[in-house]
Amino acid sequence: MTEFTPDPARGAQVLADDKAHIFHSWSAQRALSPLAFAGGQGCYVWDYEGKRYLDFSSQLVNTNIGHQHPKVTAAIAEQAARLTTIAPQHANEARNQAAERLLGIAPGGFSKVFFTNGGADANENAIRMARLHTGRDKVLSYYRSYHGNTGAAITSTGDPRRWPNEYATGHVHFFGPYLYRSSFWAADEAQECQRALEHLEQVIEFEGPDTIAAILIETIVGTAGVLVPPPGYLAGVRALADKHGIVWIADEVMCGFGRAGSWFAFEPHGVVPDLITFAKGSNSGYVPAGGVIISGPIAATFDDRVFPGGLTYSGHPLACASIVATIDAMHSERIVEHAAAIGAQTLGPGLADLAARHPVVGEVRGLGVFWALDLVSDRASRAMLAPYGGSSEAMAVLSARAREAGLLVFTNFNRLHVVPPCVITDAEAKEGLAILDEVLTAVDAFYQG
Secondary structure (H helix, E strand, O other): OOOOOHHHHHHHHHHHHHHHOOOOOOOOOOOOOOOOEEEEEEEEEEEEEOOOEEEEOOOHHHHOOOOOOOHHHHHHHHHHHHHHOOOOOOOHHHHHHHHHHHHOOOOOOEEHHHOOOOOHHHHHHHHHEEEEEHHHOOEEEEEOOOOOHHHHHHHHOOHHHHHHHHOOOHHHHEEEHHHHHHOOOOOOHHHHHHHHHHHHHHHHHHHHHHHHHEEEEEEEOOOOOOOOOOOOOHHHHHHHHHHHHHOEEEEEEOOOOOOOOOOOHHHHOOOOOOOEEEOOHHHOOOHHHEEEEEHHHHHHHHOOOOOOOOOOOOOOHHHHHHHHHHHHHHHHHHHHHHHHHHHHHHHHHHHHHHHHHHHOOEEEEEEEEEEEEEEEOOOOOOOOOOOOOOOOHHHHHHHHHHHHHOOEEEEEOEEEEEEOOOOOOOOHHHHHHHHHHHHHHHEEEHHHH
16 A cells, blocks of 8 residues: 655635535535545545545445556556547557447447546537437437436436436436336236336437437436346347337446446346447546447448537547556456456445345445445335435434545435445455444334334
């Protein structure tokens, strides 16, 4: 572990400067009290007081390869010494290599990569491609979803962050499968799958198949609940898309690159989308990066037709060098396989044990290093521990107790997401689970069932 000499005075100045000059996202500014971090390594970060925190949040579920991976930081430094930046209309070796690595882990049939600055503009441009390819306008997406904070991406989003930002047109929402809180009165997973697909088909019919350009879904819904699709669901989506000439966009921004224990979360389902959007785990956010992996037929649409989109930093050399180094390290260190194993052997069983002992845990779901605890005040009614679109005293206590104990957590509404880096060790996972045990003991006081 990197040595660090505590410097509380510097930390106080960092916080004061932040308060004075930084405008934070998704926040009312006055009451904010952020942590100030001085450094990090692997699955830990530390503040200026010298206190270490085990990162069970992966920041915004993006540091899949952990903090300060030496192969990735070295690749960024080497690229900076060689060619720091170049305009996207020029060819550059780092971008070529990044595209090769991405196409190498994608299924057969994908031929091109369009690079963006992150996940939101990846989804934005995938929607643009689908609309131009089909000549249609509408985009279907889940109510329980998050696709980014740009025009079409935020309107495609289902969660409440969409409400004050709905300026784009042609977006329709539908319910995806979620057995624990089923919208279809399903009794089991098979029935949930069948009824969810019947619902989607009805939405397509009622909206008019010839008006629909794309179905945009997170392969595994992330911020809105870590909702793993039941067997057969994605195959059903693929079949409906094929039947009606609709483009299926797989949003793999959060669930890809080892997060779900595979390179892409759709792989275990045996189906292939038309467009794949990526960001976060492709380089753990070391440099802002994202993009769209494009299937052959859609890429061919623009062989002789102008694609009306572009970004100054599309395929930025530093970002692309970090993608190359990340994918190479994940291959050589078998990080994707490790994420699958740690989920099956440690995180999954450990979270199930917590659920058995803490009544406030209504359901545990997930795989790999992508898990969520659905927290309830009553197991029988499944009453949420915080309201949809809001928080509660119980969730505030959870976050505060975890922080005090040196654990960074990711919470949303009534859920606790357990999303550590893919490189987390067995010992580190058990350390985090032990802290969660203490935290949930305090939160159990809010249980009313």
